Amino acid sequence: MASLSKVILVGNLGSDPEMRYTPDGKAVTSFRVATNHRYTTSAGETREETDWFRVSVWGKPAEQCNQFLSKGRQVYVEGRLHARNWEGQDGQMRTSLEVNADRVLFLGKREPGSLPEEGDIEPEDLPFD
Numbered sequence: 632m633a634s635l636s637k638v639i640l641v642g643n644l645g646s647d648p649e650m651r652y653t654p655d656g657k658a659v660t661s662f663r664v665a666t667n668h669r670y671t672t673s674a675g676e677t678r679e680e681t682d683w684f685r686v687s688v689w690g691k692p693a694e695q696c697n698q699f700l701s702k703g704r705q706v707y708v709e710g711r712l713h714a715r716n717w718e719g720q721d722g723q724m725r726t727s728l729e730v731n732a733d734r735v736l737f738l739g740k741r742e743p744g745s746l747p748e749e750g751d752i753e754p755e756d757l758p759f760d
Contacts, residue, residue: 636711638730640684641738642666644704650697660693662686662700664708664730685729686710696735705739708732 648662668680686708688696700706710732719725 640708658693660696688732707736709734
Protein backbone atom coordinates (compact mmCIF):
# COMPACT_ATOMS: atom_id res chain seq x y z
CA MET A 632 0.00 0.00 0.00
CA ALA A 633 1.28 3.46 -0.88
CA SER A 634 1.81 6.15 1.73
CA LEU A 635 2.01 9.91 1.62
CA SER A 636 3.44 12.68 3.76
CA LYS A 637 2.58 16.09 2.35
CA VAL A 638 2.52 19.52 3.96
CA ILE A 639 1.49 22.80 2.32
CA LEU A 640 2.18 26.11 4.06
CA VAL A 641 1.56 29.71 3.07
CA GLY A 642 3.12 32.11 5.53
CA ASN A 643 5.86 34.61 6.24
CA LEU A 644 9.53 34.07 7.05
CA GLY A 645 10.29 34.76 10.70
CA SER A 646 13.98 35.35 10.06
CA ASP A 647 16.47 35.50 7.20
CA PRO A 648 17.30 32.09 5.71
CA GLU A 649 20.55 30.37 6.73
CA MET A 650 22.47 28.38 4.12
CA ARG A 651 25.21 25.84 4.74
CA TYR A 652 26.85 23.02 2.81
CA THR A 653 27.04 19.32 3.67
CA PRO A 654 30.51 17.69 3.67
CA ASP A 655 29.85 16.45 0.12
CA GLY A 656 29.07 20.02 -1.06
CA LYS A 657 25.26 19.94 -1.24
CA ALA A 658 23.55 23.22 -0.28
CA VAL A 659 20.87 23.24 2.42
CA THR A 660 18.94 26.34 3.47
CA SER A 661 16.83 26.54 6.62
CA PHE A 662 14.23 29.10 7.63
CA ARG A 663 11.15 29.46 9.83
CA VAL A 664 7.67 30.13 8.49
CA ALA A 665 4.80 31.59 10.53
CA THR A 666 1.17 30.88 9.69
CA ASN A 667 -1.79 32.64 11.31
CA HIS A 668 -5.23 31.29 12.16
CA ARG A 669 -8.07 33.66 13.07
CA TYR A 670 -11.19 32.48 14.79
CA THR A 671 -14.08 33.77 16.87
CA THR A 672 -14.70 32.39 20.36
CA SER A 673 -18.16 31.41 21.58
CA ALA A 674 -18.18 34.76 23.44
CA GLY A 675 -17.79 36.59 20.09
CA GLU A 676 -14.16 37.59 20.68
CA THR A 677 -11.84 37.43 17.67
CA ARG A 678 -8.53 35.69 18.34
CA GLU A 679 -5.45 34.92 16.28
CA GLU A 680 -2.97 32.09 16.77
CA THR A 681 0.44 31.84 15.14
CA ASP A 682 2.14 28.53 14.40
CA TRP A 683 5.85 28.28 13.53
CA PHE A 684 7.38 25.71 11.19
CA ARG A 685 11.02 24.85 10.49
CA VAL A 686 11.69 24.40 6.77
CA SER A 687 14.73 22.89 5.02
CA VAL A 688 15.40 23.18 1.29
CA TRP A 689 18.14 21.20 -0.51
CA GLY A 690 20.24 21.64 -3.66
CA LYS A 691 19.77 24.40 -6.24
CA PRO A 692 16.45 25.55 -4.72
CA ALA A 693 18.31 26.05 -1.41
CA GLU A 694 20.67 28.50 -3.10
CA GLN A 695 17.74 30.38 -4.67
CA CYS A 696 15.92 30.60 -1.33
CA ASN A 697 19.05 31.95 0.33
CA GLN A 698 19.48 34.54 -2.42
CA PHE A 699 15.91 35.81 -2.78
CA LEU A 700 14.16 35.27 0.56
CA SER A 701 14.39 37.50 3.62
CA LYS A 702 12.59 38.00 6.91
CA GLY A 703 8.93 38.92 6.42
CA ARG A 704 8.71 37.61 2.83
CA GLN A 705 5.61 35.56 2.09
CA VAL A 706 6.19 32.04 0.73
CA TYR A 707 4.34 28.94 -0.40
CA VAL A 708 6.08 25.77 0.84
CA GLU A 709 5.23 22.24 -0.23
CA GLY A 710 7.04 19.21 1.14
CA ARG A 711 7.02 16.35 3.59
CA LEU A 712 7.00 16.31 7.37
CA HIS A 713 10.17 14.87 8.94
CA ALA A 714 10.88 14.08 12.61
CA ARG A 715 14.43 14.96 13.67
CA ASN A 716 15.85 13.47 16.87
CA TRP A 717 18.80 14.78 18.89
CA GLU A 718 20.21 14.71 22.38
CA GLY A 719 19.75 17.91 24.40
CA GLN A 720 22.37 19.48 26.66
CA ASP A 721 20.65 17.81 29.61
CA GLY A 722 21.17 14.37 28.05
CA GLN A 723 17.47 13.90 27.22
CA MET A 724 16.43 12.84 23.71
CA ARG A 725 14.46 15.52 21.88
CA THR A 726 12.34 15.45 18.73
CA SER A 727 11.33 18.31 16.47
CA LEU A 728 9.20 18.31 13.36
CA GLU A 729 10.58 19.91 10.21
CA VAL A 730 9.25 20.36 6.68
CA ASN A 731 11.63 19.12 3.98
CA ALA A 732 10.52 21.31 1.10
CA ASP A 733 10.19 19.98 -2.44
CA ARG A 734 8.80 23.26 -3.72
CA VAL A 735 9.08 26.88 -2.56
CA LEU A 736 7.31 29.74 -4.33
CA PHE A 737 8.21 33.33 -3.54
CA LEU A 738 5.01 35.32 -2.94
CA GLY A 739 4.30 38.94 -2.08
CA LYS A 740 6.51 41.87 -2.90
CA ARG A 741 10.13 41.30 -3.81
CA GLU A 742 13.05 43.33 -2.58
CA PRO A 743 14.24 46.07 -4.96
CA GLY A 744 17.14 44.87 -7.07
CA SER A 745 16.61 41.17 -6.29
CA LEU A 746 15.54 40.36 -9.86
CA PRO A 747 16.01 42.27 -13.11
CA GLU A 748 13.68 45.23 -13.51
CA GLU A 749 12.13 46.27 -16.80
CA GLY A 750 14.78 48.19 -18.71
CA ASP A 751 17.69 46.23 -17.19
CA ILE A 752 17.77 43.90 -20.20
CA GLU A 753 19.00 45.25 -23.51
CA PRO A 754 17.32 44.03 -26.75
CA GLU A 755 20.58 42.43 -27.95
CA ASP A 756 20.56 40.27 -24.78
CA LEU A 757 17.36 38.52 -25.87
CA PRO A 758 17.79 35.06 -27.45
CA PHE A 759 15.44 35.79 -30.38
CA ASP A 760 14.88 38.49 -32.98
